[in-house]
Amino acid sequence: MRRSWVRVFMIGLILWALTVLVTFLTDNPNLLPTIVLLGSFLVPVTFVVWAYEHGRAGELTVPLLFRGFVNGGVLGILGASLLESYLLHPSPWMYAGVGLIEEAVKLVALMIVARGLSLRSSRDGLVLGAAVGFGFAAFESAGYAFNAMFDAHGVSLRSLVATEVLRGVLTPLGHGLWTAILGCVLFTAARRHGRWRLDGTVLLAYLGVSLLHALWDSMHGIAIGLAVLLAGAPWQHDLIEHGHLPEATAGQSRFVTVLEWGGLALISAAALVWLRVLAVRTRQAPPLPWGPAHPWQG
Incomplete structure (x- = not known):
């Protein structure tokens, strides 16, 4: 029975929890990098193992998935960091740019990792794409966790753990x-x-996942805007009319939270349905060898 992903998750979770507990009891700062790494990589690695066990076909191997996870993740993070630093500036459309850039660099990273494959299975593309995406997520989460450690009072273990959870x-x-x-x-x-x-088809898929990405990242702002439009004060409407997003009031915070998490749930449901449809369509599709042209051509 394919249960390796369960063992990976449970062992990693126990090690992470033990590290958090020992750090709390001893105040040993040398353990903080272990918390960051275990907490950031546990879920991405678990889902890569799950995807491999449930969708392997063609030429996918564990070393190839490892290269996809590490090389694809690092290349994606570096490419996104460079492009976003030079191309993006604060604006209402910033998250659209983030979605377009990050999905593009992950696509390029996936093509680089997969360049040596002689068979092309759609399900292999799904699994290897997941490996690259989860690698990107793991390294990105490590950065967020590292930043969350520090607050106005110094190192905050509580903030680090909350961010990773x-x-x-x-x-x-x-x-x-x-x-x-x-x-x-x-x-x-x-x-x-x-x-x-x-x-x-690839361009439409790229635009589609970029849109889901942009909506996901901007959902907090969208939730505030909807809350203001539906139950906002006059001064908040004035700010929106002048192109500024107002802060939510204390009375609106619960409404904003409901709208934000509801929006994230809808985005997730749309992506999961899309992936499910693709998986069903490609389940019986046989892999075909590369044509005589170089795989980068075209």
């Missing part, structure tokens, strides 16, 4: 899911054309 819960519904969708569509297109081809 929240991102661990949300990780399966983010980068890994979006890149799995894009990887499946990319490999399906490659099967049709005999080489990498960013045809209309």
Whole structure:
């Protein structure tokens, strides 16, 4: 029975919890990097193992998935950091740019990792795409966890743990899911054309996952805007009319939370349904060898 992912998760969770407990009891700062790494990588690694066990086909191997997770994740993080630093500036459309950039760099990273494959299975694209996406999520979460350690009073173990728990819960519904969708569509297109081809289906999938990504990142602001429009004070409406997003009042905070989490649930449901449809369609599709053209051509 395919249960390796359960063992991976449970062992990792126990080690993470023990490290948090020992750090709390001893105030040993040398254990903080262990908490960051275990907490940031536990859920992404678990889901890569799960995806491999439930969707392996073609030429996917554990070393290839490892390269996808590490190389794809690091290349994606570095590419996104450079492009976002130079191309993005604070604006109402900033999160749209974030979605377009991060999904693009993950797509390129996936193509680099998969360049040596001689067979193109759509399900392999789904699994390898998930590996690249979860690698990106793991390294990104490590950065957020590191920043969360520090507050106005110094090092905050509580803030670190809270950040890792929240991102661990949300990780399966983010980068890994979006890149799995894009990887499946990319490999399906490659099967049709005999080489990498960013045809209309790939471009539409890229725009679709970028939109889901942008909506996910901007959902807090969207929730505040909706709360103000539905039950806002006159001064809040004035700020919106002048292009500024007001702060939610104490009385609106619960409404904003409901709208935000409801929006995240809808985005997640849309992505999961999309992935499910792709998985069902490609389950019986046989892998085909690369054509005579170089896989980067086209």
